[in-house]
Amino acid sequence: MSFADIYARVVAWVGAGAILARSFNEPKRSPLYGSTPDIPAARPQAIPTLKMPTARGWSGDHKPTAAAGLTVNAYARGLKHPRWMHVLPNGDVLVAEALSTPGGAIKTPFDYAIFTTMRRAAAVGQSPNRITLLRDADGDGVAEEQHTLLEGLNQPFGMQLIGNTLYVGNTDGVYAYPFTVGDTRITATGKKLMATKPGGHWTRSLLASKDQTKLYVGVGSQSNIGDSGMAVEEGRACIFELDLTTGKSRIFAGGLRNPVGLAFEPTTGELFTVVNERDGIGDETPPDYLTSVKDGGFYGWPYSYWGKIVDDRVPQDPAKVATAIAPDFALGGHTASLGLCWLPEGTLPGFGDGMAIGQHGSWNRSTLSGYKLAFVSFANGKPTGTPRDILTGFLSPDEKESYGRPVGVVIARDGAVLMADDVGDVIWRVTGA
Template structure:
């Protein structure tokens, strides 16, 4: 380890100690971040879960997120309808999937009713545009002057991948493939479904192709919080799937991942990584969402346990599954709703090394809100190597009553900048050097 790394880690330890002392003094929980997070004991069973979420306000004229020192931010595109995920094509076209959660028709209890009402106020459920929009910045000024419908009539589309002349869309009920011509303005040809997924619950279906283009990986979240309706309805869910594009075969690549959303490759080791939204109802920081490598055949605990095999006693147990559970690599704070994930090469953002950019959509179920920012975790030798940093903040009002925006998908733009979807502001933000 070089001197600069030793100094950086020393500063991080001192800062972490100061943060712990401050939280001990004011009685609030210590944020559960890093490779060895302090995770509070779970709330007792029977405690009513916390329900707290800001009202979605959007951005006023001239208002924007706050970039880290040395960075600047501008709106790459505005006027979208709940943009969630972004895909940059080889020719520089940028595609944005626009979709939303659909409210459940049946409410089991008063808490469910209150939760759906709160989600509506925060624009987290509602009408789904079910389309993909094409953005083009032909003059290279960092703003897309062309904004047209690329595809429509989809079923809660989310992940997108282009493999050769085949365009793949992760609808909530499965992956569909369409023929694509380079530079196409629109796809109208009918698609062919290559795998079925059960819709409902955690509905997003992220996609990532393998480096050789022979396989696709898809994130499929659980139906419920902790298998509340039994494990039978969760079959094939809470997992990352592998789809073989040559043979048509598909299988669960890794399981026990309650809601694995963003997927990214770490280039030095060639490992697949994901960000996972953990379970609700156990406390503000219990358990934390996390960033982890995804190993073939591995199991990561859900619903039986979390983090380092801490048993969730609300769930009928399986001791063998608990014993097999791997501990995730890096905690991202309790209920931060970490969704977007993108590998950021060194030099992309001035002052930032190589690492992962993470769009944290923000909490709705803790006493003090968390997330609501674009975060960054540095990597070294294929692993998280230090404390997280902020890329963009300012999405949440200081009093936590309103949100101006909520980060979701993040990817590299055609000019090497960073693009981030904001589904409350209905904006694609572009981050670059100041």
């Protein structure tokens, strides 16, 4: 064992002791949900919390637990870190397979401890950098065909088909490829339409406007709270609007630390996103959130959270904080809510109108949170009530291992709900029992 490995283990032991101490010193809190969460005061951590289950995967017929009245089956297996999906008009399902890659200098023992923990949890490694096309030709709810549609990409994530063009969100920008529905391979070189800064929070989700003339592009921050200054964060922590006619882009909304899933609420037409909030000030401080996104809106990061609650660790900009908008709905602290999909009433028996949310799960709090496919009901165009579980059972009983981790969510052409599981390397399919 190398000195670096020994040092990392010491750091992990110190961190475990800090977690134990926090469990005695901090009251146990239920996850914060809803439109008016009672957010605990910030408690900056000298030793960052680091707790994450080891990746195990699924064995045999083992699968997630579906809510009462629902059933789940594996739509596709044998993928490599499937993160995001897009359903084509003929029912084919595109899957972006990509992985965080080791990047940046490891400068401290904590950097090394975080890296080794993430590697053990299958959260970093060699990225497959491809898009796979899945086809269920016989309609039995299992994709018997898998085709490599595109490869050699740069951490692909978001995908949108408009006409005969497939748009792909790589970590370094938005690319366009000629594509005909029914094809199983793209050999043409993509045209880069818009550049984004790679790395950091690397996912680039895409959503087409209703008239299909624009793309909304989610771009996360480089760091936790602007750790290397705000210059490197320019063009990050925001949602862009890319005009496909003119090729011009603009920041549609900012101050969003890591906006990943994007979806429209159909009655109001408002754009919604789920955002991963900052680390290092408590298990439930601040909560991740689901929110509508206003054109020109600013949502606080890094200066404040949940509107105007100031983060004292950050050099302040009072004028920016004064404009900060509070989110619509808290989703619990560090749940890593990533996937987002509007489910109309009737999609799943017993569930009304609302959003399905893939909660990837925490790595940075003393008790685990997330690790489920959740559902948030909507009324009058706004999220309401308490989230309900659609799929659970992604953790071992002692929570030391993860069988899978939820990410992207889509509705298949047959009305089933599909969810990508990037640790289990599976696409799960949920229907009525």
